[in-house]
Amino acid sequence: MNTRYNLKCSVCNQLISIRSQVSTFVDSYIAIIYCGNCKTEIKIKITDVEVELLSNSIYSPVKSLDDSSDDEELFFIELAPDFFTTKMKKYSNIKNTTFETPFLNTISDIKHKNYDEYMKKIMLFLVYQLDWPKIKTINDLWVNKQYEYIQKYAEEILDKWGFLKEMIKLGNENEIFEIHRYLHYVQFYYFAKILGNKMFYKNIEYIQENIKKLITTESGIIFLDFFSSSNLLDNYENKLIDIMNDFNAIFIKIIPVFSLDYFKDLNLENYGxxxxxxxxxxxxxxxxxxxxxxxxxxxxxxNNIRHRNNYDELRDTTKETFTEFIEKDKGKGAILKEKFLGDEEFDKFIIETFDSELRNAFAHRDYHIDWIEQSLTYYSKKSKTNIRIFLVDLAYMCMKIMYTVVYLNEIIYQVKRFWLLKSSPNIVKNIMNHKSKGLNDIQKFKNKQNIKNRKKKKRK
Incomplete structure (x- = not known):
């Protein structure tokens, strides 16, 4: 359902014509716009029955389009949480101007098949998101080392999702190996619902196969002991959990970017x-x-193990070792990208996420935002030019970050898994008894999804 109405800015008296669309996914949402004249922020709560100006808004509503004359100039903008919308522009004779809805614009570009796939993916993830309070509890218990309570919550969630029967127990409930395994698969299944595609699963399988090869080498065993004894793996896991928690809070606000890859050519000058x-x-x-x-x-x-057969030997020509580097100030993004990340085997899992110049612009507040254009401009010292990105670009970057988070989480899980196996001979025996080569639960999950899809195609 679409509702069209005017607002009047109480600061500059500028009229703004708005067309809002209710959400397919949520009962209500908060839209953020800016006055086309004085750039003052306004937040509007949209539900399926009403449009409400929030209490901290300085705007006052104008009830009808008839409050504007035929030749009066006013700004027009669309509001929709599920689709990209037309950016704010100034029009004259707005009453006689027609616009396609965000829904029709999306369908016409990405076609019905892709639209159905996009909608299904979002709706399924939102069903999973209902369990987020329990998932966050599991994450918090892990961070706070309250391990004895984790498996109960994890089993409840996995049973509800239909994956518990795939989780063959390999150790006692109190063994950290078993608890860690349940934690990981709750996290993986959750994010696979929204991120899963062919490349995603291909990368996950690559990680599983190659970590095993590297960690079982002589240099890999030394690498394993170094990371495990220094508590770095625990620290890394906690940092990734921190990002997971933050992403879950903004997901509902960036839903449209999950449709971006389906578009042939979305003009970000016009849509936001x-x-x-x-x-x-x-x-x-x-x-x-x-x-x-x-x-x-x-x-x-x-990378050091893969390319130089020595985890402590950096590709940089300096005499500094990896151990020395890692103990220094945690490293800096620019140094990491310029010296140590770029074209080696495992760099592909993070390299797109790193933009040190953009991060520095954010950290130093050295950027300019055009609220109406929905663009952000910052200066690049490397190219010696101003770089402009749109709000959609930044939302897409934030979405891509989650791929990096899941890949890194898988890498850390596999490394830590081998470390735990070293101290758990009973678990190794159970694995051999099951003839599972480590029980690739993720492959089972993927196969299960493929079976479901084949059954649906047959029914059609």
Missing amino acids: MTSVSFYELISFYEKAYENLIEVSMILIGL
Whole structure:
């Protein structure tokens, strides 16, 4: 359902014509727009029955389009949380101007098949998101080392999702190996619902196969002992959990970016989003960036084993070792990207996430935002030019960060898993009895999804 109405800015008396669309996914949402004249922020709560100006708004509503004359100029903008919307523009004779709805614009570009796939993916993830309070409890219990309570919650969630029977127990409930395994698969199944695609599963399988090869080498065993004895793996896991928690809070506000890959050519000069602000995305990006810088150290160590057969030998020509580097100030993003990340085996799991110049612009507040254009401009010292990105671009970057988070989480899980196996001979015996080569639960999950899809195609 679409509702069209006017607002009047109480600061400059500028008329703003709005067309709002109710959400397919949520009962209500908060739209964020700016006066086309004085750039003052307004937040509007949209439900399926009413449009409500929030209490901190300085706007007053004008009830009808008839309150504007035929030749009066006013700004027009669309509001929709599920789709990209037309950005604010100034029009004259707005009453006689017609616009396609965000829904029709989306369908015409990405076609019905892709639209159905997009809608299904979002709706299924939102069903999973109902269990987020329990998942967050599991994450918090792990961070606070309250391990004895985790498996109960994890089994409840996995049973509800239909995956518990796939989880063959390999050890006693109190063994950290078993608890860690349940924690990981709750996290994986949750994010696979929204991120899962062919490349996603291909990368996960690559990680599983190659970590095993590297960790079982002589250099890999030394690498394993170094990371495990220094508590770095626990620290890295906690930082990734921190990003997971933050992403879950902004997901509902960036839903449209999950349709972006289906578009042939979305003109970001004309289309944008009204469900999230630059400041919310900047806050998420900054915090996630800092955490990922530190966690990415494990990728450098794995690259050292893969390319130089020595986890402590960096590809840089200096005499500094990996151990010395990792103990220094946690490293800096620019140094990591320029010297140690780029074209080696494990760099592909994070390299797109790193933009040290963008991060520095955010950290130093050295950027300019055009609220009407929905663009952010910052200066690049490397190219010596101004770079402009749109709100949609930044939301897409934040979404891509979660791929990096899941990949890194899988890497850390596999490394830690081998370390726990070293001290758990009974578990190794159980694995051999099941003839599972480590019980690839993720492959089972993927196979289960494929079976479901084949059954649906047959029914059609």
